[in-house]
Amino acid sequence: MKRPKLKKASKRMSCAKRFKIQKKIREHHRKVRKEAKKSGIRRKIKKDIGVPNSAPFKEEVLREAEQRKQELEELKEKNRLTKQKERAKKRKKGKEECGEDTRAKKKKVKKEEKVKAQREARAAVAKSKSSNKFRCSELNKVIEASDVILEVLDSRDPMGCRCPQLEEAVLKHEGKKRLLFVLNKIDLVPKDNLQNWVQFLQTQCPTFAFKSSAHLQDRTVLEKKQRAANCIIEQTRAGASFGCDSLLQALNQLANNQSSETMLKVGVVGFPNVGKSSIINTLKGIRACNAGVQPGLTKCMQEVHISKKVKMIDSPPIVTAPSNSGEKLALRSLQVDSKEQSPLDAVKTVLKQCNQQHIMLHYNVPDYRNSLEFLNFFAQKRGLLQKGALPNTEQAATVFLNDWTGAKLSFYSKVPEKEGLPPHLTEAMVTEMQTSIELDQLKMANEQIIKRVRNPKLSATIVFNSKGLTDGILNVSEIPEEKHTPEEEEEKEEEEDGEDDDDDDDDDDDMLEETEEVEDIEEIETPDPKETQTQKTRNQKKGNANHASVNIDLLAARKNDDDAYDFSTDFV
Numbered sequence: 001m002k003r004p005k006l007k008k009a010s011k012r013m014s015c016a017k018r019f020k021i022q023k024k025i026r027e028h029h030r031k032v033r034k035e036a037k038k039s040g041i042r043r044k045i046k047k048d049i050g051v052p053n054s055a056p057f058k059e060e061v062l063r064e065a066e067q068r069k070q071e072l073e074e075l076k077e078k079n080r081l082t083k084q085k086e087r088a089k090k091r092k093k094g095k096e097e098c099g100e101d102t103r104a105k106k107k108k109v110k111k112e113e114k115v116k117a118q119r120e121a122r123a124a125v126a127k128s129k130s131s132n133k134f135r136c137s138e139l140n141k142v143i144e145a146s147d148v149i150l151e152v153l154d155s156r157d158p159m160g161c162r163c164p165q166l167e168e169a170v171l172k173h174e175g176k177k178r179l180l181f182v183l184n185k186i187d188l189v190p191k192d193n194l195q196n197w198v199q200f201l202q203t204q205c206p207t208f209a210f211k212s213s214a215h216l217q218d219r220t221v222l223e224k225k226q227r228a229a230n231c232i233i234e235q236t237r238a239g240a241s242f243g244c245d246s247l248l249q250a251l252n253q254l255a256n257n258q259s260s261e262t263m264l265k266v267g268v269v270g271f272p273n274v275g276k277s278s279i280i281n282t283l284k285g286i287r288a289c290n291a292g293v294q295p296g297l298t299k300c301m302q303e304v305h306i307s308k309k310v311k312m313i314d315s316p317p318i319v320t321a322p323s324n325s326g327e328k329l330a331l332r333s334l335q336v337d338s339k340e341q342s343p344l345d346a347v348k349t350v351l352k353q354c355n356q357q358h359i360m361l362h363y364n365v366p367d368y369r370n371s372l373e374f375l376n377f378f379a380q381k382r383g384l385l386q387k388g389a390l391p392n393t394e395q396a397a398t399v400f401l402n403d404w405t406g407a408k409l410s411f412y413s414k415v416p417e418k419e420g421l422p423p424h425l426t427e428a429m430v431t432e433m434q435t436s437i438e439l440d441q442l443k444m445a446n447e448q449i450i451k452r453v454r455n456p457k458l459s460a461t462i463v464f465n466s467k468g469l470t471d472g473i474l475n476v477s478e479i480p481e482e483k484h485t486p487e488e489e490e491e492k493e494e495e496e497d498g499e500d501d502d503d504d505d506d507d508d509d510d511m512l513e514e515t516e517e518v519e520d521i522e523e524i525e526t527p528d529p530k531e532t533q534t535q536k537t538r539n540q541k542k543g544n545a546n547h548a549s550v551n552i553d554l555l556a557a558r559k560n561d562d563d564a565y566d567f568s569t570d571f572v
């Protein structure tokens with residue numbers, strides 16, 4: 001009987017057992033390696049089997065192997081060196097970039113600071129230029145410098161545009177100055193009304209009917225010549241001008257009558273937005289002065305040569321006296337524009353001076369109970385809305401007032417029934433004014449102009465009840481301190497706070513730079529060498545005032561010291 005084969009023992013085992021064995025083996029290997037490391041025995045280096053002696057070209061093979069070894073080592077060394085160099089380069093570049101970055105950052109910060117300071121300085125100069133005191137002093141300079149003064153009157157309310165203080169100052173001036181009226185914007189009033197006004201004003205002062213050109217785009221004489229060469233003629237209603245020739249003729253005549261060889265200087269003065277700059281631009285034929293709807297655009301006096309003998313001087317608007325009634329201030333004062341007076345109130349007074357039917361017809365609005373309701377309608381019509389589609393009455397009021405002093409709205413006031421001279425004029429003054437102007441020639445020229453100018457749409461014309469002459473201020477010391485709007489005051493406080501913070505951080509370099517910038521500002525404000533003696537004395541006075549203010553400050557500081565809390569004493 002065949003013995004059954006013995007079954008071979010199976011190698012199968014449980015996974016746990018297998019893993020355990022594997023782990024043990026790993027641990028054992030690790031232990032061996034560790035000990036080998038400790039005793040300094042390295043891993044077995046593979047033995048170079050070398051070249052057997054039986055090889056036919058043993059020596060050559062060995063030489064070749066040696067050469068390859070050397071080449072490899074050289075290559076390795078080369079790579080190592082290039083890598084080292086690259087790393088050094090990178091490090092250097094990084095350092096440079098870092099240095100450049102910080103330097104560039106510092107430069108940028110300094111530049112920004114400088115620009116900020118310059119901007120602030122410019123803003124301060126602009127602010128001082130838009131102050132009433134500056135305007136008044138510039139106007140005085142214009143009057144001083146001029147031989148002839150053109151008082152510009154808006155044809156829609158000529159009486160309201162007359163300033164008795166200015167007329168008196170010109171006529172009573174020691175330098176014997178001439179006063180002429182220019183009745184501007186004649187295209188916005190009905191012809192018969194214009195005729196009446198020219199006749200009325202002519203009895204007091206030579207009056208020139210005028211319509212300025214509104215479309216003067218070119219700023220240089222070259223552009224003007226090119227336009228003329230291209231035969232581009234202003235044929236639009238707004239682009240046309242009337243009265244240029246008669247005014248230029250009269251001025252040339254006055255220049256010829258002058259005993260001296262000097263040019264005739266003609267100062268152009270008047271209340272805001274009456275068209276002073278536009279008249280000069282029209283006479284010159286180019287846009288030499290800044291003109292626009294915004295009242296008070298002209299900030300400083302500006303000379304413009306009209307011909308070889310005549311030079312015009314543009315001036316900032318006359319400063320209205322606060323003693324004027326609200327009706328007068330509404331259209332003639334810059335305070336309304338600068339929000340010192342509420343535009344809503346100004347609109348209210350203007351509406352009161354007009355016929356409601358005319359307003360409704362002109363603006364195409366329904367019957368309104370008060371000015372606010374009217375402004376609501378007006379704002380809706382013009383699309384002046386704020387958040388929630390509510391009418392923006394503030395903005396509407398400003399737009400409405402700009403319309404009334406601007407270039408489009410047609411309204412007129414009636415000539416005063418009472419004839420006679422206003423209290424500041426005398427018969428002698430009037431006859432003096434009328435000499436050296438050929439009145440008959442002027443009358444004829446005015447008639448021609450009135451004939452040629454187009455009548456405005458009578459259905460849209462509003463009758464305006466003028467409140468008469470408007471008082472102005474010519475003495476700088478009489479101008480009241482200007483109120484700052486709440487926003488301006490807030491800005492000022494913020495600026496002061498900011499300055500305080502900056503002061504703490506500033507180093508010596510910055511201090512030096514600041515002093516340099518202050519010098520720049522002074523350069524901007526250095527007075528014109530041509531300044532008159534009176535202006536110089538005024539400046540001297542200004543200097544005294546500065547000293548006084550310093551003293552006051554010091555006294556105040558000392559007083560503050562006295563009042564200061566004494567920390568060394570225990571008051572409890």
Ligand SMILES: Nc1nc2c(ncn2[C@@H]2O[C@H](COP(=O)(O)OP(=O)(O)OP(=O)(O)O)[C@@H](O)[C@H]2O)c(=O)[nH]1
Binds near residue numbers: 212272405
């Ligand atoms: N329709 C019409 N508009 C005119 C006429 N003259 C001036 N204007 C407009 O009236 C506005 C005011 O003109 P400006 O020449 O800037 O007036 P200004 O008196 O120099 O103004 P300030 O800078 O405030 O002194 C502008 O929108 C002109 O286009 C004119 O004869 N007819």
